[in-house]
Amino acid sequence: MRTRLRKWSLLLGAAAVLALPLTSWAQLTQFDLAKTLNAESHVGNVTGHAKDAAAPYRRYCVGCHGPLGDGEGENAPWMDAPMYQKPRNFQLGVFKCRSTPTGTLPADQDLYDAITRGFDRSNMPQWNTLTKQERTDLVAWVKHFSPRFATEKPGAPIPIPPEPEVTPERIKAGREVFARVQCWKCHGVQGMANGPSASTLTDDLGRPIAPFNFTDGSRPKCGDTDQDIYRIFMTGLDGTPMPSFADNIKPEEAWDLVFYLRTFMSQKSKEKELAKQLALKPVDPNAPAGQQ
Amino acid sequence: MKNPRNYAVLVSAVVLVCCGALILGQKVNAAGEGKITGTVKLDGAAPHMKGIDMSKDPYCSKAHASDPAHLETYVVGAGGALENVVLSIDGWSGSAQVTTAIPVFDQKNCMYSPHVLAMDAGETFKVETSDQTAHNIHPLPNPMVNVGWNQSQPPGAPPIEKSWKAAEVIPVKCNIHPWMNGWFVVVKGPYATTDANGKYTIAGVPPGSYTVTAWQEAAGTQTQKVTVAAGGSATADFTFKAK
Numbered sequence: 123m124r125t126r127l128r129k130w131s132l133l134l135g136a137a138a139v140l141a142l143p144l145t146s147w148a149q150l151t152q153f154d155l156a157k158t159l160n161a162e163s164h165v166g167n168v169t170g171h172a173k174d175a176a177a178p179y180r181r182y183c184v185g186c187h188g189p190l191g192d193g194e195g196e197n198a199p200w201m202d203a204p205m206y207q208k209p210r211n212f213q214l215g216v217f218k219c220r221s222t223p224t225g226t227l228p229a230d231q232d233l234y235d236a237i238t239r240g241f242d243r244s245n246m247p248q249w250n251t252l253t254k255q256e257r258t259d260l261v262a263w264v265k266h267f268s269p270r271f272a273t274e275k276p277g278a279p280i281p282i283p284p285e286p287e288v289t290p291e292r293i294k295a296g297r298e299v300f301a302r303v304q305c306w307k308c309h310g311v312q313g314m315a316n317g318p319s320a321s322t323l324t325d326d327l328g329r330p331i332a333p334f335n336f337t338d339g340s341r342p343k344c345g346d347t348d349q350d351i352y353r354i355f356m357t358g359l360d361g362t363p364m365p366s367f368a369d370n371i372k373p374e375e376a377w378d379l380v381f382y383l384r385t386f387m388s389q390k391s392k393e394k395e396l397a398k399q400l401a402l403k404p405v406d407p408n409a410p411a412g413q414q
Numbered sequence: 415m416k417n418p419r420n421y422a423v424l425v426s427a428v429v430l431v432c433c434g435a436l437i438l439g440q441k442v443n444a445a446g447e448g449k450i451t452g453t454v455k456l457d458g459a460a461p462h463m464k465g466i467d468m469s470k471d472p473y474c475s476k477a478h479a480s481d482p483a484h485l486e487t488y489v490v491g492a493g494g495a496l497e498n499v500v501l502s503i504d505g506w507s508g509s510a511q512v513t514t515a516i517p518v519f520d521q522k523n524c525m526y527s528p529h530v531l532a533m534d535a536g537e538t539f540k541v542e543t544s545d546q547t548a549h550n551i552h553p554l555p556n557p558m559v560n561v562g563w564n565q566s567q568p569p570g571a572p573p574i575e576k577s578w579k580a581a582e583v584i585p586v587k588c589n590i591h592p593w594m595n596g597w598f599v600v601v602k603g604p605y606a607t608t609d610a611n612g613k614y615t616i617a618g619v620p621p622g623s624y625t626v627t628a629w630q631e632a633a634g635t636q637t638q639k640v641t642v643a644a645g646g647s648a649t650a651d652f653t654f655k656a657k
Contacts, residue, residue: 214557225563270561303568304548307471307590318470322592326554326562358564363589365550365566369574408472411546411569 149192150213150267161266163230163258170230170258172266178256179263186245187212191267201245205332207325209245215268216326218359219344224366226277227270233261235345242341280356283373285348288381288392290400296382299375301405301414303367305355308333311404313386323363331362336386351380448642450616450626452650454499454608456633460490461656466593473547474524474591483593486529487632488656495612496630496654498530503616504625504637506603516540516575519586519596521549521567526586526596530631532605533598535581541574543567548590553598555584560600564589583629597631621646628652 163170180189188195191212198209210217219236220228237257240248249257265271286292300306308323310316313336325331334342344354356376358366371379384393385402405414463484468474489497517539520527524545533539541551548568555562559582565574578584578600588594599605606614616626621644628636633654640648 216557216562224565225561269558303566304590307548319590319592322470323589324592358566360562360564363550363552363564365552365564365589367566370566370568370571 150190150269152190154269155190155266158266158269158272161262161271163233163261163265165230165234165254165258165261168254168258170255170260170262172259172262175256175259175263178252178260182249182252183260191264197245205243205330207241207244207331208327208329212264212267215270216361218361220277220357220360221279221353222277222357223280223368224358224360227274229276229279230258230261230265232276233264234258237261237264239345241343243343280353280368281373282349282352283377286374286377288396290396292378293381293385293393293396293400293402295375296378296380297402297405298412298414299371299379300382301407301409302411303370304407305379306405306407308363309336311407313337313383325363326361333363336383337388339388348380348384351383352376355379446644447618447620448644448646448648450501450503450606450619450624450640450642450648450650452501452614452626452652454496454501454612454614454628454630454652454654455494456488456490456496457494457653457655460494461488463487468524468591468593471524471547471591473545477523477545483523483525485593486525488630489529489610491610491612493612495608495610497608497610497612498528498631499608499612499614499652499654500530500532500599500601500605500629501608501614501616501650502532502599502601502605502627502629503603503619504627506601508603508620518542519551519598521545521551521588521594524549524591524594526594528596528607530597530599530607532607533578533600534605535579535600535602536577538575538577539598541565541567541576543569543571545569549588549594550590551586552589553584553586555582560584599629619648626650628654630654633657 159172161172184195185197186195186209187193193209193211195209201208215227217228220232222228234257237249237260240246306317307319308317310320315333315335320333323331323333342351342354344350344359356366356368358364381393384391385397466483466485468478468483491497517531517533519531519539519541521543522545524547531539543549546569548566550564550566551574552564553562559580560578578598581600581602584598584600586596586598604616604618606616608614619642621642623639623641626638626640633656636652638650638652640650642648
């Protein structure tokens with residue numbers, strides 16, 4: 123009995139220590155946010171002003187993201203479907219979809235694209251019905267919630283070389299990259315989100331999160347063009363378990379990997395056709411390095 | 415100066431004197447700096463550390479085939495010696511800590527080595543991998559204090575060099591191997607971490623009165639006041655109770 127008690131108290135203590143950084147994350151108040159109301163954004167030749175977005179934010183966004191931008195809007199408690207992410211807490215300044223390296227702020231264009239695109243498999247719809255000016259103003263409004271934007275510059279966008287021609291050799295090379303950096307640990311050898319680590323993943327706030335399933339027809343959250351997919355694994359999705367591979371995948375290899383990932387996706391593509399002709403097998407996790 | 419041997423002797427004498435002066439000069443600069451030493455112990459029996467099931471990754475379980483892995487919340491040695499306790503000085507206002515060696519955080523046999531890595535705010539540290547399995551290194555700072563990141567380290571990956579701008583206790587995890595957890599303990603000023611014998615030495619402390627803080631990941635923090643004399647050594651021993 124005593125040992126059990128001690129065990130429980132140990133566990134509780136550890137849980138308390140682990141939970142501490144989550145609960146103690148400071149909250150900004152209306153008074154703090156008033157200081158950054160002059161935030162601006164630049165998308166193409168449009169300049170956005172935070173002040174002009176107060177009304178559209180209250181109309182379209184406040185229900186989920188909340189008046190303080192902390193993701194605690196009145197709808198937020200009801201968004202509890204398993205594996206669905208809660209509304210973003212803008213105060214933390216951490217964003218999944220960026221063109222900039224992991225640990226850096228997104229570019230204005232990244233936030234604009236996120237608002238325009240919405241997020242597949244989430245409660246965030248596409249806002250492409252708003253005018254370009256409204257969306258750009260909203261980007262400035264989103265930025266005014268995090269003090270980081272007032273003091274830091276966004277990271278330098280990761281360079282994306284021009285997309286080469288899809289060839290069987292490139293698809294085979296992409297398969298080698300997939301095996302070498304071990305994408306299958308989470309995404310599974312067939313991209314079905316069933317890798318050995320898939321079931322234990324949690325996001326930065328400790329909530330369960332699923333790896334992307336390439337095969338079920340869903341669209342990647344940060345866009346589904348070839349450039350978007352390239353960007354996703356080179357920048358990582360901050361706030362989630364998806365790390366940046368920029369240090370470990372060379373730019374030309376990155377295109378090979380994009381082509382190989384396309385072979386998993388249910389949508390028709392040249393890559394899928396070629397993979398069928400090549401009769402590609404899933405990678406073997408037990409094969410020695412470079413011998414797929 | 416006709417004899418070349420005499421010449422050589424003279425030259426080496428001059429070189430020696432110069433070197434000596436340089437070394438002494440450095441010592442003169444450092445004169446007055448003292449140190450704080452001590453031993454950290456855990457009171458009572460060492461808590462049982464649960465074993466870790468690594469069967470999800472055959473590479474990991476094979477690495478621990480003969481030496482089963484277990485949690486490292488409390489690493490207790492002979493006589494209650496408590497390892498991985500970080501000692502630092504409260505309200506440090508001196509100049510930046512000058513360390514000779516870069517703190518290194520290694521991923522070895524699907525565990526973090528060391529389990530706790532202390533460093534000064536702004537100090538460069540290195541993350542390496544010795545493993546033939548992919549890891550992702552994912553520190554989780556409070557976004558209001560430090561900026562987090564998440565990078566992959568597949569087998570043979572180059573080391574990552576980073577630094578933290580502000581003092582904070584930052585949990586580190588690998589999402590691929592959910593049992594992997596460690597700590598970056600970022601402090602301001604000189605610091606030390608207890609070894610397997612529970613001993614530590616904070617070097618380079620100018621004379622004065624200080625409050626030493628001891629941090630243990632589960633047992634919490636304790637403080638003690640010490641006075642360091644010029645070139646002297648102050649002692650601060652700590653005893654933690656397991657929680």
